Amino acid sequence: MDIATKLFYVFLGLFIVLNWGMLMSATMRKIGARIAGRYGIPFYQPWIDLVKLYSLRDSITHGVMFYLGPVFRLAGGLGMFLFMPMIFGSEYFSNFSFAGDLVLIMYFQFFGMLGMALGASEGAHPYSAIGISRGLSQFTTIEVPMTLAIISLAIQYHTLSISDIVAAQQGGIMNWTLFTNPFATIAAMLSLLGAFGHSPFNLVKAPNEIPIGPPTEYHSSFLGVLRTNAAILHVVEAVLFMNLFFGGATSWLELIIKSFLIYFWSVFVGVVFPRFRIEQSVQWFLKIPLLFGVIAIIIFM
Amino acid sequence: MTNENKNHDKFLHEENKIREVEAPDGSIIKVDPLNDYFLTDRPVVREPKNKVVEKFLNWARAESLWVLGFGTGCGSIEIPPLVTPRFDAYRFGVQMRPTPRQSNVFIISGYLAVKTLKRVIRTYEQMQGPKYVLALGSCTINGGMYWDSYNTINRLDHFIPVDVYVAGCMPRPEALLAGFAKLKERIKAGRAEGANEYAEKFDWYKANQKKIINDWNMPDYNW
Numbered sequence: 001m002d003i004a005t006k007l008f009y010v011f012l013g014l015f016i017v018l019n020w021g022m023l024m025s026a027t028m029r030k031i032g033a034r035i036a037g038r039y040g041i042p043f044y045q046p047w048i049d050l051v052k053l054y055s056l057r058d059s060i061t062h063g064v065m066f067y068l069g070p071v072f073r074l075a076g077g078l079g080m081f082l083f084m085p086m087i088f089g090s091e092y093f094s095n096f097s098f099a100g101d102l103v104l105i106m107y108f109q110f111f112g113m114l115g116m117a118l119g120a121s122e123g124a125h126p127y128s129a130i131g132i133s134r135g136l137s138q139f140t141t142i143e144v145p146m147t148l149a150i151i152s153l154a155i156q157y158h159t160l161s162i163s164d165i166v167a168a169q170q171g172g173i174m175n176w177t178l179f180t181n182p183f184a185t186i187a188a189m190l191s192l193l194g195a196f197g198h199s200p201f202n203l204v205k206a207p208n209e210i211p212i213g214p215p216t217e218y219h220s221s222f223l224g225v226l227r228t229n230a231a232i233l234h235v236v237e238a239v240l241f242m243n244l245f246f247g248g249a250t251s252w253l254e255l256i257i258k259s260f261l262i263y264f265w266s267v268f269v270g271v272v273f274p275r276f277r278i279e280q281s282v283q284w285f286l287k288i289p290l291l292f293g294v295i296a297i298i299i300f301m
Numbered sequence: 302m303t304n305e306n307k308n309h310d311k312f313l314h315e316e317n318k319i320r321e322v323e324a325p326d327g328s329i330i331k332v333d334p335l336n337d338y339f340l341t342d343r344p345v346v347r348e349p350k351n352k353v354v355e356k357f358l359n360w361a362r363a364e365s366l367w368v369l370g371f372g373t374g375c376g377s378i379e380i381p382p383l384v385t386p387r388f389d390a391y392r393f394g395v396q397m398r399p400t401p402r403q404s405n406v407f408i409i410s411g412y413l414a415v416k417t418l419k420r421v422i423r424t425y426e427q428m429q430g431p432k433y434v435l436a437l438g439s440c441t442i443n444g445g446m447y448w449d450s451y452n453t454i455n456r457l458d459h460f461i462p463v464d465v466y467v468a469g470c471m472p473r474p475e476a477l478l479a480g481f482a483k484l485k486e487r488i489k490a491g492r493a494e495g496a497n498e499y500a501e502k503f504d505w506y507k508a509n510q511k512k513i514i515n516d517w518n519m520p521d522y523n524w
Contacts, residue, residue: 036386039391042394045364045394051365052365058430208399
């Protein structure tokens with residue numbers, strides 16, 4: 001396949017992922033609203049918000065890093081997308097996945113947060129600084145059980161390529177990592193709760209405590225870029241977990257159903273449990289998820 | 302516009318006074334916070350784009366009203382019910398935002414004390430245009446029951462441009478929702494140009510504000 005065709009399909013995939021991400025977040029907000037007994041936003045609200053954000057007439061800046069913060073964040077989300085095989089066995093929607101893409105994707109997961117930290121600190125708002133310190137300390141502890149689970153997978157399948165891990169899970173539901181390596185799955189699914197940042201672990205952006213955290217100073221098109229990235233990132237993170245633990249997807253429909261259910265897991269926990277304080281969430285990740293991660297490693301040693 | 306004379310103001314905060322600080326390499330740096338840390342530019346008028354594009358953008362702006370969570374008076378008690386199941390303003394694209402940078406609608410909920418007026422002006426100027434003001438309650442129209450009070454302002458639109466008034470003491474949340482509907486009509490018709498009006502009549506608004514606020518210890522325009 002020549003590079004022009006490849007790029008066409010990459011952009012097509014990106015378009016689908018972006019729109020599915022926005023529809024998914026709207027659906028989840030509607031589910032949250034129904035649980036609270038409300039009707040909630042119309043399902044097309046995220047698109048309108050995005051148009052409005054990009055079309056604001058004023059947008060002041062605090063300096064170069066302030067500009068680059070959302071750009072780095074978007075680069076993190078796009079980087080994860082570009083190296084993620086979306087549809088298993090499809091030549092067109094495998095993007096640029098290669099032998100060691102799992103390591104690169106783990107790196108891109110953290111890259112966006114660091115870029116955002118640099119940009120938000122140039123905004124000089126005290127709440128941004130608090131949000132960043134909370135976000136980075138929480139994400140560092142999330143990474144520990146998640147990395148242990150992924151190392152366990154690498155030992156189990158003898159590969160760091162996501163395509164190979166998906167290939168090894170084909171041929172029936174009992175071949176999924178969910179059943180062949182349940183401890184790694186539990187550790188990863190618990191750390192996923194923190195990665196999505198829903199209720200028990202949403203202290204980073206706690207809107208009624210530290211007004212929205214790191215993006216306090218971000219507005220108009222800056223915030224538009226951050227929201228675009230959030231839509232992409234939510235789908236891509238869910239697809240990463242789908243590929244690693246739930247047998248991947250062979251069609252867009254399967255991808256949509258599985259990513260919806262994975263994302264719904266974090267929303268479900270979010271509407272049930274109240275918010276943790278930061279030291280509670282850090283300790284929580286270093287207890288049960290870490291224990292499951294270590295067990296998953298020991299079993300496959 | 303210069304902030305030179307402000308440095309002798311007896312109301313000036315300690316952290317805004319001209320001072321000398323020692324840099325890590327030992328050199329002495331003179332810091333003038335009001336000129337160094339704040340922009341001294343005036344607001345400028347942002348002309349709307351061509352008609353068709355602006356009509357679409359105005360529709361988007363009207364359907365996505367982000368309200369600043371800042372209650373100025375007793376009327377702010379009417380805002381929390383908007384997000385409860387009974388009134389559910391989310392249905393109409395009305396969402397709450399915690400920071401002025403991200404919000405477009407400023408609800409002045411009830412009477413404005415002189416002390417609050419100062420914060421309101423700072424907050425209003427930090428919002429990114431196009432921005433809209435919804436004045437809630439009789440106190441914002443003519444002072445209401447506080448019209449002869451020594452410490453509250455009477456007419457809000459002498460200090461910041463107002464798009465929609467919701468009369469009553471207190472107006473119920475339904476009235477507030479009706480106010481939002483009215484605001485949407487105004488935005489869609491392209492008549493909600495408060496930010497541009499503020500930029501055009503900046504001197505008049507500043508003169509009015511300074512007449513009321515005696516301890517003016519902030520820059521003239523808070524970006």
